[in-house]
Amino acid sequence: MIGLQTQWGWLIAIYLFLGGLGAGVFCTVALIALITGERFKPTIRFGAWASAILIAVGTMALLAEVGVPLRAIVLFNSFVNLDSWMARGAWFLFFAILFNGLFALLWTDRALTRVERVWKGLVTHRAIWRGIVAVIGIVVNIGVAVYTGILLNVLPFRPFWNTNILPLLFTVSAMDTGLGLITAYATLRERGEGVKRLRTVLELFVIGWIVVESAVLAYYLQTMLGSSADAMRSAQLLINGALSPLFWIFVVGLGLAIPLLVCVIQLSGLGKRAPLVGPIVAISSCLVGGFTLRAVMLLAGLPATLSSPALLQILSGVRFTP
Numbered sequence: 001m002i003g004l005q006t007q008w009g010w011l012i013a014i015y016l017f018l019g020g021l022g023a024g025v026f027c028t029v030a031l032i033a034l035i036t037g038e039r040f041k042p043t044i045r046f047g048a049w050a051s052a053i054l055i056a057v058g059t060m061a062l063l064a065e066v067g068v069p070l071r072a073i074v075l076f077n078s079f080v081n082l083d084s085w086m087a088r089g090a091w092f093l094f095f096a097i098l099f100n101g102l103f104a105l106l107w108t109d110r111a112l113t114r115v116e117r118v119w120k121g122l123v124t125h126r127a128i129w130r131g132i133v134a135v136i137g138i139v140v141n142i143g144v145a146v147y148t149g150i151l152l153n154v155l156p157f158r159p160f161w162n163t164n165i166l167p168l169l170f171t172v173s174a175m176d177t178g179l180g181l182i183t184a185y186a187t188l189r190e191r192g193e194g195v196k197r198l199r200t201v202l203e204l205f206v207i208g209w210i211v212v213e214s215a216v217l218a219y220y221l222q223t224m225l226g227s228s229a230d231a232m233r234s235a236q237l238l239i240n241g242a243l244s245p246l247f248w249i250f251v252v253g254l255g256l257a258i259p260l261l262v263c264v265i266q267l268s269g270l271g272k273r274a275p276l277v278g279p280i281v282a283i284s285s286c287l288v289g290g291f292t293l294r295a296v297m298l299l300a301g302l303p304a305t306l307s308s309p310a311l312l313q314i315l316s317g318v319r320f321t322p
Helices: 010-036 041-066 069-073 076-080 085-106 109-116 126-153 165-189 195-225 229-239 244-268 277-299 309-316
Strands: none
Touching (some): 010 041, 085 109, 126 277, 195 244
16 A cells, blocks of 8 residues: 655645635735725725735744744745745745735724824825735735745655646645635625625636636646656545545535535525525635645655665765665
């Protein structure tokens, strides 16, 4: 029986999920803010705060996995060595927390009132500042979403992870789950004129992202099955191996099929009799599926087989005598 990857644990899975979810949430509400202004202020404010908190908690999980979080924070070289994706990722996370938090403050009336006492004119020009922070924040948060995949992608001796399709998959999944969370919140909490149109647009985009994520996931597995023997072993763990129940039930079933079905039902008007059930079921299954996707991708990341004594010598640093 093929074993599973255990060196990278649940804290990494939590970081991959929360970091991507927070990035997807911010991109969604920032676009809503840029397009509609203050019309859907409660949803924008919720998403802004949620994105900052999610990425901050995810970052703490990543630092905890390091083993000595405080030492990891003060490693100056980790931030100035921009040739390293670890350094780039650290900056993305830092600026995401900064800009997401600032965006949240700009959409919180109580905070604006207090800052106005020191910074005269902020409230008057808040639309401009909100727009600037939203645009910069979208770029930074896309970087965070991509980095959740690159964190694994840069490991050359994990063939299942060492492909550029992985950052694409995690980025698409991040946008899908983030959009799903905001769609559910807007459906449950927003009232008044224009809400129905907003929900319709969001649900259509959810369907689009689910279709894209399904296609990327299928292409990823197909590519791995046609790649090296080590990558094939990992892919088979998901398709028909030890991880297949988690993959098919939680990732494909809960994460993709159920949200897609709920959105179709909502758009058709069949969900009017139970307006709260659909959004709650959809977002719950979407979040469970999104986390499970990261977890099974971690567990399936088997190391390359050390079939060559010379390769074993290089990796272990032990002198080899033929």
